[in-house]
Amino acid sequence: MKKIITIIKGDGIGPEIVTEAMKVINTIGKRYHHEFIFQEIAAGGNAIDQYGTSLPKESLEKCLNCDSVLLGAVGGPKWDHVDPSIRPEKALLTIRSEMGLYANLRPAKLFPQLADASPLKESIVSEGIDFVVVRELIGGVYFGKRSTITENDELIARDEMSYSEHEIKRIAKIAFETARKRGKNVISVDKANVLDTSRLWRKIMEQVAKDYPDVNYNNMLVDNAAMQIVKCPSQFDVIVTENMFGDILSDEASMITGSIGMIPSSSLGDGTRGMYEPIHGSAPDIAGQNIANPIGTILSAAMMMKYSFDMAEESEAIEKAVHTVLNEGYRTTDIMSFGKTKVSCSEMGDLIIKYL
Missing domain, CATH: 3.40.718.10 (Isopropylmalate Dehydrogenase)
Structure with missing residues (x-):
């Protein structure tokens, strides 16, 4: 199966967490013989810096001409005082409206391994x-x-x-x-x-x-x-x-549920195409430090497999790999507890790929 995925890495920790999700998607492609084609676009604060608007016309067109969208996070204090018509969040509102994504599904599920974090x-x-x-x-x-x-x-x-x-x-x-x-x-x-x-x-x-x-x-x-x-x-x-x-x-x-970094979400309309993203923000205070939790983004990719691509087995494989990593005691900074092994953002992605 061949699918085109529009990638919005966004601002703050967005590029770090989306990179890990893309690695997982590529691994799924190899394991299950699918072809995933990524088309990256600028949207949010980075687009304001480059183009003077949070959503260039070309970026929107790529969202409207793909099989689904994977988003990291947009915004940050840097753009708090720009004109309201081009604020980073305006890009997401426009994409959702233009794609007809009227339903947002946000699971709230406590992983048994993280019960102490609640x-x-x-x-x-x-x-x-x-x-x-x-x-x-x-x-x-x-x-x-x-x-x-x-x-x-x-x-x-x-x-x-x-x-x-x-x-x-x-x-x-x-x-x-x-x-x-x-x-x-x-x-x-x-x-x-x-x-x-x-x-x-x-x-x-x-x-x-x-x-x-x-x-x-x-x-x-x-x-x-x-x-x-x-x-x-x-x-x-x-x-x-x-x-x-x-x-x-x-x-x-x-x-x-213990950590906002663990929760994925999907935005859907009448068709199969959707936009998938973790529910947390861009966390500019930890951006570039390789300590963000990519699991919410990776599980968002799993939701994409299930709801947009009808790949239930592939989605379950990602979820199972996440559970295995947590069972083995690996934790990013936000979910770290005594006796566990702290890993970086990229290391968490690599571990999930390992168990895939």
Whole structure:
């Protein structure tokens, strides 16, 4: 099989972690007789430095003409004060919108080998953490109209949050289909006691739920959900929510698993093409030191194999290799604990390749 993968190494630790994932993908290609063709593009802060914009036209075209996109991370303090229209994050929002990637799946799974790294009590962790946040990705306040005006000598800022029926229906279906492959339990998170968008969200979710009688369905207010994730995470199987709530809750969920560097994610639309990335940021404070954790990026590549390329065996092989490395006691700095062997970013990649 031949697949074209657009590579966005990005900023900060992005080039280091993506390089390791590319090595793993090449190893899979050799082992399973696939041909993976990489086309690297500039996007984010590095693109601003080179081209004066965070997403050159050529970069976007390559994202739209490939089989999937693998991303490291973009942004950093260096570009905090550039014009909002070209901020590094704007590149990702544009790519997601243009590719029609409306569903972001972020697993929150605690690796048994890293149970001690979770900030939660042992009594909570022992119940298990294994759920998925299904986040609507190209609607809501992040894509609404915004303005800052002056009235009566005072600055006033406005951000519009809106959702349509079809936007809610399509993300609802993704959530219920995902639950059918897992524990058959969906919790929809909203703020229906305050927001009109949330009231519509709940109405449509409840309608779609009727089409999935085999899946247990409940609603939960976002503030309660934030509390329950740290109080009793084992109750969750699939959480589905709108863009901003999903952004916040998925980051919270990642931290209770012990390390943000371990968690992959996928952004999908109606087709098989998607964008895959670890959920952490560019971490400019450790960039270039070869100490970043590449596992989240490598597991993102495994998700690409499974969801976009229909290569379940190849995906499972990567996941198994990661578990083996952890079982052998190897750790990057962020997940290091007493009695384990500390390895660099590149060494972790090499070890995963070894067990492949």
